[in-house]
Amino acid sequence: MNNSIELLEEWQERLFLHSWRIALRENCKPDDMSMRDVCGCADWTEESKIARIDIVDPECIKERIVEFDFEKTLVHELLHLKFSLLSDNAEDLQARYVHQLIDEMARALVDAKRKGEKDA
Ligand SMILES: [Zn+2]
DSSP, X not given: OOOHHHHHHHHHHHTTOTTOEXXXXXXXXXXXXXXXXXSEEEEEETTTTEEEEEEEOGGGGTTOSSOOOHHHHHHHHHHXXXXXXXXXXXXXXXXXXXXXXXXXXXXHHHHHHHXXXXXX
């Protein structure tokens, strides 16, 4: 099983995000994250391509409908960097739409990768 840094490097590569400098924090307590009630969040500076991705401690989000998946959460947050020039205020309709697209893409990409690994 890959560790989280390997997964980060792998997905930066897959998503053509090599030029970003990304700090990853795992097992975050919800209070330490910049958004409430999420599996992950990303804060970034688009002009310098620096980001921090926080992923929640799975113990803290046990009663969610969909089971926590570290890799899908990571890919979701990386896609936010990919779309950083399109999203801005989280209340704005475009940003919410981008967020929904990102979630579907993260699931599709990780499922495709896992299926490819199974078939190999
Ligand atoms: Zn999101």
